[in-house]
Amino acid sequence: MKLFSAKQIYKADQITTKKQGIAGEELMERASLQLFNWMHLRMQGAPVKIHLFCGIGNNGGDGIALARHLLEHGYNIAVYVVNYSEKRSEDFLINLARLKERKCWPNFMNSDDELPVIGKDDIIVDGIFGIGINRTPDAWVIKLIQHLNNSQAFILSIDIPSGLFSDQSPKDFDAIIKSNYVLSFQAPKLTFFLPESGPYVEQWEALDIGLDVDYLSSTETAYELIGKNEVLTVYRPREKYAHKGTYGHVLILGGSYGKIGAVCLSSKAALHAGCGLVTAYLPAVGYSILQTSLPEIMVLTDKDEKIITDITFEIDPTIIGVGMGMGTDDKTIMAFGSFLKSNEKPLVLDADAINILSKHKDLLKHLPKDTILTPHPKELERLIGKWKNDFDKLNKVKKFSDQHQCVVVIKGANTIVVQNGKGYVNTTGNPGMATAGSGDVLTGIISGLRAQGYSALNAAVFGVYLHGKAGDIAVEKTGYQSMVATDLISNLGNAYLDLFQIPEQPQPSEAEPEAQQ
Numbered sequence: 001m002k003l004f005s006a007k008q009i010y011k012a013d014q015i016t017t018k019k020q021g022i023a024g025e026e027l028m029e030r031a032s033l034q035l036f037n038w039m040h041l042r043m044q045g046a047p048v049k050i051h052l053f054c055g056i057g058n059n060g061g062d063g064i065a066l067a068r069h070l071l072e073h074g075y076n077i078a079v080y081v082v083n084y085s086e087k088r089s090e091d092f093l094i095n096l097a098r099l100k101e102r103k104c105w106p107n108f109m110n111s112d113d114e115l116p117v118i119g120k121d122d123i124i125v126d127g128i129f130g131i132g133i134n135r136t137p138d139a140w141v142i143k144l145i146q147h148l149n150n151s152q153a154f155i156l157s158i159d160i161p162s163g164l165f166s167d168q169s170p171k172d173f174d175a176i177i178k179s180n181y182v183l184s185f186q187a188p189k190l191t192f193f194l195p196e197s198g199p200y201v202e203q204w205e206a207l208d209i210g211l212d213v214d215y216l217s218s219t220e221t222a223y224e225l226i227g228k229n230e231v232l233t234v235y236r237p238r239e240k241y242a243h244k245g246t247y248g249h250v251l252i253l254g255g256s257y258g259k260i261g262a263v264c265l266s267s268k269a270a271l272h273a274g275c276g277l278v279t280a281y282l283p284a285v286g287y288s289i290l291q292t293s294l295p296e297i298m299v300l301t302d303k304d305e306k307i308i309t310d311i312t313f314e315i316d317p318t319i320i321g322v323g324m325g326m327g328t329d330d331k332t333i334m335a336f337g338s339f340l341k342s343n344e345k346p347l348v349l350d351a352d353a354i355n356i357l358s359k360h361k362d363l364l365k366h367l368p369k370d371t372i373l374t375p376h377p378k379e380l381e382r383l384i385g386k387w388k389n390d391f392d393k394l395n396k397v398k399k400f401s402d403q404h405q406c407v408v409v410i411k412g413a414n415t416i417v418v419q420n421g422k423g424y425v426n427t428t429g430n431p432g433m434a435t436a437g438s439g440d441v442l443t444g445i446i447s448g449l450r451a452q453g454y455s456a457l458n459a460a461v462f463g464v465y466l467h468g469k470a471g472d473i474a475v476e477k478t479g480y481q482s483m484v485a486t487d488l489i490s491n492l493g494n495a496y497l498d499l500f501q502i503p504e505q506p507q508p509s510e511a512e513p514e515a516q517q
């Protein structure tokens with residue numbers, strides 16, 4: 001799913017009204033009917049108090065129009081106009097007049113001395129600011145926002161939690177609505193998926209308001225949201241007459257004394273991701289461990305007992321995954337450096353391979369094109385330097401990936417894969433996956449996919465998706481706390497099977513009323 005910028009949404013808005021020959025307020029009417037239908041379907045006329053806080057722009061206009069629909073269906077509403085500016089939008093004013101015609105008089109709020117009482121079982125509709133916010137709100141508006149956040153009432157945000165900027169980081173985190181549910185027009189916003197702003201969106205749903213399909217489908221976005229539909233388009237089915245050579249040979253290179261487990265996890269994950277053969281290359285101490293615990297995997301050892309000191313081998317792998325548990329001993333750094341200078345195979349680099357590159361930036365020029373790097377936040381910081389905020393981080397990563405022609409996997413709650421100036425935001429995964437070895441499993445999966453012929457970008461995007469999905473399936477049995485990295489590998493098969501399970505469609509019952517346009 002494309003993640004449009006605010007600028008692109010405004011453009012879509014313009015093109016839609018022009019092509020469909022409708023006025024802006026008609027689009028607002030569509031939007032507010034979608035909001036109303038969503039609420040009405042769930043509330044079925046329940047007499048819960050609904051407080052609608054509406055700004056003076058189009059986000060507020062949506063809220064005012066929604067208030068009219070709720071009023072006409074007998075809901076118990078209170079409407080507040082958060083009067084932070086005299087520059088009211090035209091469509092806001094049209095809808096305000098329509099509400100007044102129905103004898104509903106909003107409370108106009110101009111300062112914080114009139115904060116309304118809100119019960120914890122009430123519902124708040126947040127239509128204060130939408131994607132048009134462009135500066136930090138006034139102090140009294142921030143106080144109101146905090147008052148709403150502290151109310152314990154359920155907060156439903158229109159389009160975006162008020163105070164969040166769709167394409168940049170907020171400056172004042174006290175000035176953001178902490179939303180329980182966001183109904184976002186046409187598509188969610190990138191900011192919903194970033195570590196700083198994501199916590200303000202507990203759940204979201206996109207509402208189709210009929211923006212021009214040609215514009216939406218032909219417009220390139222800087223970010224895309226990756227779910228099942230997107231990965232199904234890259235999935236490569238198995239061929240009947242294939243043999244294990246068809247699916248490639250992964251070499252997993254890493255490990256050190258006490259960290260042989262990292263290589264075990266990556267190697268096993270690569271095999272479960274579907275590659276034909278896996279060889280592990282590790283210090284001699286790991287030989288028996290690997291051979292005993294993973295009989296399917298071949299083993300090559302360094303001449304050193306405890307660390308990697310020399311990376312030379314006679315096999316011909318399809319792809320090499322390097323760095324898990326490898327350490328950064330001087331001898332290992334030397335070995336990795338000379339390996340990079342002579343290597344021509346595609347690479348997936350993780351952990352200490354990234355740490356070594358961060359300390360020896362001169363080695364970056366030896367990375368083959370389309371190398372995949374999978375740093376966690378600290379490794380990323382060592383590689384690209386500190387960032388000011390999430391958007392700054394994304395820009396820095398894009399620059400790094402362009403400069404070194406590589407794919408960067410920014411690991412996090414919503415892992416983002418970056419290549420060629422574009423970001424792919426993953427939607428699977430859960431907090432149970434923040435556990436030892438989870439990253440080693442990811443590197444193994446991506447390596448296993450790359451070996452099977454997936455492009456670097458597709459291997460990274462699909463690998464991240466499968467890894468998260470395996471975690472989502474595993475958590476049903478383990479719970480968050482007890483999930484361990486091997487649970488991810490055990491559920492990789494289920495993650496593949498899930499790709500072809502058709503989700504149950506909700507059956508609309510006859511009792512479900514829908515407002516008509």
Ligand SMILES: NC(=O)C1=CN([C@@H]2O[C@H](COP(=O)(O)OP(=O)(O)OC[C@H]3O[C@@H](n4cnc5c(N)ncnc54)[C@H](OP(=O)(O)O)[C@@H]3O)[C@@H](O)[C@H]2O)[C@@H](O)CC1
Nearest residue numbers: 013028057058059129130131132133134135136137159185
């Ligand atoms: N195509 C779609 O998707 C559709 C979108 N629709 C809806 O429109 C919403 C966007 O509406 P919007 O452009 O009117 O902006 P909104 O967020 O209401 O802000 C209002 C104004 O406030 C101002 N302002 C900014 N920051 C400020 C601050 N800190 N303190 C004080 N003032 C501040 C700023 O004006 P300025 O003062 O800068 O001139 C701004 O213009 C969108 O989120 C969705 O809900 C639907 O109606 C249907 C179709």
Ligand SMILES: [K+]
Nearest residue numbers: 126129160162
């Ligand atoms: K809002």
